[in-house]
Structures are given as structure tokens and as C-alpha cells.
Amino acid sequence: MTPPLAGGKRLLAAGVVGLVLSSCVVAVMVVVSLLPADSRHCGPFGCLGVFQQLVDIWDIGRWVAIVLAWPLLRAVGVRPAWLVALLAVPVLLVTWWVAGASRIDVQLALTFCGGLIAYPVAAWAAARVLRLR
Template identity: 45%
Template sequence: MDTCNASVSPAAEGRLAERVVAAGLAGIILPFVQFGWLLLVAALSDDSRCGHFGCVSQLADAWTVGNWAAVVLAWPLLHLLRVRPAWFVAVLAPFFLVPIRELTDFPVSVVAGLFAYPLATLVSAPRLSWRRRSLVLALFLLLCTFLALSSG
């Protein structure tokens, strides 16, 4: 048996596939948490303090705080969804999230999370060979190049 190609057992590949799907689910859930935070801030904001652009700047600040809150809440959510190693995926995901967010035209980052968390899961998989990790990173760079060229 070729040990170079058999670096991951079929059972481990099944668990990896489950973790990738769960990470994609987390990537879909987190923007809605961020949007919920934005709605909460909008509902609790003091309308009397809204000047010409006052409320807009409050919502922009809330959106920025929501971005950081989503990053912080990623670890418990990933852990709850049995994505392992959850902390490492949560740390790596912003490195995938930011370029995808910047290169897509979608205002809500569901698309970015849908790709970023599974990619971070694949790159951080404990028993995955470096060849496969490099392939994931190369595909990500190809995706970023395509998005950059297609957006103008």
C-alpha cells in the first residue's frame, strides 16, 4: 500500500467532510448573528442624538463591532458544531474572510463565511498532508484572483 497516498483513513475523511460541512454552517450562522447585533443596536439607539449622519455612524460602528464579535463567537460556535480544532479554525478563518469580503460585492458576508470557515477547517485538519493543504491554499488564491479580475 502506498503510504504517501493513504495519509488519511476513510473514517477520518468522513469526519473531515462532516467538519467541513459544519464549518460552512458556522460561516452561514455568524453573519446573521452580526446582523442581529446591528438590529439590536438600531433598536436601542437614541434617536434624539441622531444628527445629520449620527445614526449612520452609530450603525457603521456597530457593524465593525459586529465583525469582531463574529470572530470572537466563532470559536464557541465551531466547538458546539464539533469542528476540531475549533480554536485554530476560528483564528485562521479571518485570513480567508477578509479577502473574500473585500473582493465580493455582497454587503452581507454569508458568502465569505460559507467559503472561509470550510477552507480554514481544511487547512487546519490534523491529519491532512501538506500537499492537500497546499492545494487548498492554491485554490483559495485562484478564487481570490478570479474575484479580483472579475470585479474590475
């Protein structure tokens, strides 16, 4: 069991966890896009099956990442991990909403960096709620 982190180290560790979670979802999307496409879903404009798979991975993967946040935050020493994971959800939802209404370059950046934004904000808020140093 790792000891709880204090101050800036807590925020840094939470940011790393958020970046790792987002990176894992993006990595799975990249791997799936590199797999050979099923020829029955391919036509003159590309393979629609691959695009649908990527959308499905994003839709499912982001929720899986939220569930995996608690054990990862706890493993790196962010305490209370459950509160940080819980407080990150509204920040992530707003980030995803903004990403959905943005241009594709902003959408990709927010998709990749959403966890990097949400988990440090949640760690800071949890520290304020519990009056941690």
C-alpha cells in the same frame, strides 16, 4: 462534549457556524436600525447617528464573531477548532477587503456570506495540514 466530525460533515458544520456568526452581526445591525433615532442626530437627509452606529457595530461585531468562532466550532464538533478559527481569519480579511472595494450589493452579500465562505475553507485547510480524513 461532542465527538469530532469527519469529512463533509466538518465542512458543513463549519459553514453553519460561519453563517450563524455573520447572521448574528447582521441581526444586531437590523435591530439597531429599527430602534428610534436620537432626534439631535437627525436632519433633513436622515439620521446620521444610526448610520454611524451600524458602522460601529460592523467594525466591532466582526471581530467579536472571530473570537466566538472557536467555542462555537468546538461545540458543533469541528476539530481542531482553534486551528480552523485561526485559519479563517486571513480568508475573512480578504473577503472584507474585497467587500470594501465592491458595489453595495456585492458588499452586502460578502458581508453576510463571509463566514459561510471562510470557515469551510479553513476547516478544509486544517484537515489538509493535520492529514485528517
